Amino acid sequence: MTRPPFSAAVLAAAAAVLLAQSVPGGAPRAPRGPALPPVPAGVRNVVLCIADGAGFAHFAAAERRAGHGRPWDRFPVRLAVGTAPAGAGPTDSAAAATALATGVKTRRGALGVSPAGAYLPNLLERAEAAGRATGIVTSVAPDDATPAAFLGHAPHRSEGARVLADALRHGAVDAIFGAGHPEFDEAGRPLRRPGPYGPAGGRRTFEDLRAGRLAAADADGDGVPDPWTFVETSSRILALGEGPAPKRVFALAPAAKSLPAGPATGVPRLAEMVRAALNVIDGDPEGFVLVVEGGAVDGASHRGQTERMLAEMAEFAAAVEAVLAWRDASPERAAATLVVVTADHETGGLSEADLTWSTDRHTDAPVPLFAAGPGAEEIRARATGRDPRRGPLLDNAALGAFLNRLVAPRFPPLH
Ligand SMILES: [Zn+2]
Numbered sequence: 491m492t493r494p495p496f497s498a499a500v501l502a503a504a505a506a507v508l509l510a511q512s513v514p515g516g517a518p519r520a521p522r523g524p525a526l527p528p529v530p531a532g533v534r535n536v537v538l539c540i541a542d543g544a545g546f547a548h549f550a551a552a553e554r555r556a557g558h559g560r561p562w563d564r565f566p567v568r569l570a571v572g573t574a575p576a577g578a579g580p581t582d583s584a585a586a587a588t589a590l591a592t593g594v595k596t597r598r599g600a601l602g603v604s605p606a607g608a609y610l611p612n613l614l615e616r617a618e619a620a621g622r623a624t625g626i627v628t629s630v631a632p633d634d635a636t637p638a639a640f641l642g643h644a645p646h647r648s649e650g651a652r653v654l655a656d657a658l659r660h661g662a663v664d665a666i667f668g669a670g671h672p673e674f675d676e677a678g679r680p681l682r683r684p685g686p687y688g689p690a691g692g693r694r695t696f697e698d699l700r701a702g703r704l705a706a707a708d709a710d711g712d713g714v715p716d717p718w719t720f721v722e723t724s725s726r727i728l729a730l731g732e733g734p735a736p737k738r739v740f741a742l743a744p745a746a747k748s749l750p751a752g753p754a755t756g757v758p759r760l761a762e763m764v765r766a767a768l769n770v771i772d773g774d775p776e777g778f779v780l781v782v783e784g785g786a787v788d789g790a791s792h793r794g795q796t797e798r799m800l801a802e803m804a805e806f807a808a809a810v811e812a813v814l815a816w817r818d819a820s821p822e823r824a825a826a827t828l829v830v831v832t833a834d835h836e837t838g839g840l841s842e843a844d845l846t847w848s849t850d851r852h853t854d855a856p857v858p859l860f861a862a863g864p865g866a867e868e869i870r871a872r873a874t875g876r877d878p879r880r881g882p883l884l885d886n887a888a889l890g891a892f893l894n895r896l897v898a899p900r901f902p903p904l905h
Pocket residue numbers: 543583788789792837852
């Protein structure tokens with residue numbers, strides 16, 4: 491085995507270089523172009539919720555279906571986000587999630603690297619370098635393109651399992667929650683023969699995790715390795731929602747492909763996974779960054795399955811409600827937590843009027859963004875473009891750059 495390209499030591503070195511490049515006194519360099527309100531200080535917690543493949547019509551349909559609206563309806567900042575990748579044509583989840591994670595546009599298929607393949611530090615790495623806790627929760631497999639773009643770096647999305655394995659062995663993320671357990675089918679029934687091990691970072695990583703012998707990195711920088719607690723049963727995942735929690739948790743829900751969109755199977759739902767992940771990471775005095783992905787909206791939209799898409803949007807909305815319930819449990823949390831709800835790209839060319847699909851692929855249509863909490867108005871100020879239909883338009887890489895600055899203000903601007 492060759493040495494992993496981006497080990498904890500390499501990351502630490504990259505952080506040192508970034509810090510050394512900052513101007514004397516640690517103040518950020520002034521941005522080029524029109525003056526923007528500064529990135530606010532004192533934002534302790536950032537929650538970025540991504541509905542994979544959801545455009546304006548998906549969100550509007552989800553709002554109508556709920557009758558009483560959806561949690562993001564109450565967010566004061568509402569914008570359109572442009573999703574174009576580097577290069578022509580509509581984006582994919584890898585390029586779009588990389589823009590959100592790193593603040594840099596890249597080509598389709600790239601995970602956390604530039605079009606030329608250069609390593610791009612990401613939101614979770616910067617948050618960790620700044621002393622914050624970090625987590626990612628997805629309703630699909632954690633080696634899927636969107637989570638993988640936040641977990642690591644690879645020239646192509648087909649390397650998601652390797653990216654996940656590197657994150658588990660060498661990274662500093664504290665909570666990784668997803669679906670895709672190799673020993674269960676989509677309804678949560680045990681399989682006679684195991685399915686793909688990619689969602690567990692490959693077979694060896696899975697076996698090492700299960701045997702408790704996975705050599706994990708020092709996540710909190712005290713010089714002592716911080717091993718993972720591997721959680722793979724529904725009851726144990728649900729139990730993580732309250733009370734004392736282990737320091738680092740990798741939770742793989744016992745279902746293939748994705749979490750259930752409904753209560754039938756007994757497998758934890760996205761909102762329950764979010765509650766558990768929040769309980770794992772919310773004790774850090776420096777705050778945390780949590781990424782939440784409703785990952786199966788995209789697949790339903792590729793297949794033109796309107797009811798399944800609506801069910802997946804309902805699971806995503808319930809997950810956002812879980813975030814808001816956590817936030818609103820205390821005035822301190824409410825004052826210090828930025829919540830952003832958006833999508834990586836639109837899938838299906840869904841029409842708002844009659845919910846008909848115009849394609850089985852991704853489109854270049856802008857996607858909505860909803861933001862609430864400290865920093866939300868500063869996001870609005872960065873919407874410097876204009877969409878003829880949707881109004882103020884924020885670039886996805888500008889959003890990523892803003893979030894990166896927000897969680898690690900001692901780093902210089904990205905560009
Ligand atoms: Zn897709």
